[in-house]
Amino acid sequence: MEHRFNERVTDLKIPGTRQFSNKVSEYDNGINLTLGQSGFDAPDFIRQAMTEVIDDGKLRYTHNKGLIELRRAIADYTKKRFSVSYDPETEIIVTNGGSEAIDSVFRAIVAPGDEVIIPAPAYAGYEPIIHLLGAKAVYVDTTKTHFVPTKAAIEAAITDRTKAVLFNYPSNPTGTTMTQAQIAELVSLLKDKDIFIITDEIYSENVYSGKHHSFMEFPEVRDQLFVINGLSKSHAITGARIGYILAPPFATEQVTKVHLYNTICAATPSQYGAIAALTHPETPAMLEKMNRAYIERRDYLYKRLTEMGLPVELPTGAFYILPDISAYNKDSFQFATDLLEAEQVAVVPGAAFTPYGEGHIRLSFASTMEEIEEGCARLERFLRNCITKSN
Ligand SMILES: Cc1ncc(COP(=O)(O)O)c(C=O)c1O
Incomplete structure (x- = not known):
């Protein structure tokens, strides 16, 4: 029956952003750094x-x-x-x-x-x-x-x-x-x-x-x-x-x-x-509070990724950071899969964002500070193990 569908629809793939967050929820100790939305509750x-x-x-x-x-x-x-x-x-x-x-x-x-x-x-x-x-x-x-x-x-x-x-x-x-x-x-x-x-x-x-x-x-x-x-x-x-x-x-x-x-x-x-x-009069203060939290998390992530030796731009907006992981693995999907399996940390492979995202991973700082700290510790260990393996 598949031939009856519009080919332009059957050509489409499910977005790469969702796959890893779905998988990480299967682990009790999983850390999800894929969030594409604020972790704050609606006001x-x-x-x-x-x-x-x-x-x-x-x-x-x-x-x-x-x-x-x-x-x-x-x-x-x-x-x-x-x-x-x-x-x-x-x-x-x-x-x-x-x-x-x-x-x-x-x-x-x-x-x-x-x-x-x-x-x-x-x-x-x-x-x-x-x-x-x-x-x-x-x-x-x-x-x-x-x-x-x-x-x-x-x-x-x-x-x-x-x-x-x-x-x-x-x-x-x-x-x-x-x-x-x-x-x-x-x-x-x-x-x-x-x-x-x-x-x-x-x-x-x-x-x-x-x-x-x-x-x-x-x-x-x-x-x-x-x-x-x-x-x-x-x-x-x-x-x-x-x-x-x-x-x-x-x-x-x-x-x-x-x-x-x-x-x-x-x-x-x-x-x-x-x-x-x-x-609502409370809106400006609410937006400021959320942005202060994002800045703190962004600064932490940027510092940690830089310490790990990953080339990365300092984000000036949104709540995403896109470090270059190509020194470890040119295939970002494989990198994200290995990271998830070894350390139960979910990130989004850069290749989900066009071929120009390849060689990168996207981490979200809409996640909580605790998740980001733990995620960084695990990512660092994963990178160290990659180096040890390739030596
Ligand atoms: C760049 C960009 N545009 C649009 C959207 C969709 O936003 P909405 O949830 O309002 O449909 C997203 C959601 O991730 C986004 O990142």
Whole structure:
């Protein structure tokens, strides 16, 4: 019967990020450093806002683009954070997580034969959608430029089939951010070209030095720009499934059709939770508290990995670090498998994040400090044993 399925679907593989966390849960003493979400509990005031509306029976559909109160809260947040105005009536769509935002934007713009340029290593959630649409992800290597794409590298990848360039900063899996000057360079290349810019800024609240900068700050690309964001990572509510898209009215009009035929609207209680998340007076202190903890864990991990002799960039955002393990094993999947079997520590092989992630492993500092300390001790022992074995 398999031949009856869409070949573009049967081609797809289950993401490499999940495999190791599933396996480590089978061990009593397992340490899971694969987390792609905050280890903090969802704040009380968000949970309360959600349960209150359920108790009040507010379980009907909302506007396709989301509750207007939520779109206003997103517009206010965007204005405060980036000094940029997006009209809540015509330029904002609330989606089922950042994932649906990515899917809806791609489906609104990408046609068979198109190419989408993506700096890599990259999040594993983009290529499958591009593939389902009969288009091609064109990866640009950032491993020699501190995981930041240069103007020259993006320019060299542009062809007459290029439909869009996607940037994800802060980045999963590299933890890298882009400075305003680096974004300005890319803007100077892409402005006035018939190419869309998609920026996935789902980690924009998780930035550890200075301020997060966005393509939004450059009005010259506003008409070609889709900004994807959401509350999953920042507010520790991955299960609420709240994301959103900012785009000019003519683009929002097209994306709204894809979104509404797919899902009608985001879940109503989650939308009320998101209003609380964006407007509650306790939110800034909560975000600061989580970021302080991530910085402490990042600093510890960076120091320990460096002491172990692994080449590694200091992450400036998100909650991931991507050390180079190629001196031990060029095959990151094998490295992660051996580490799990020998020491019961789960990490994600870099190859899960495009071939440019090969030779690396991704560790998450959303895990607790205790897990990180123990994970590092075991990783260090594993590396020592690798050296002993090869001598
Ligand atoms: C870069 C990136 N974009 C989007 C998502 C999806 O976010 P959501 O849980 O809001 O769908 C993730 C989740 O890991 C991610 O890392």
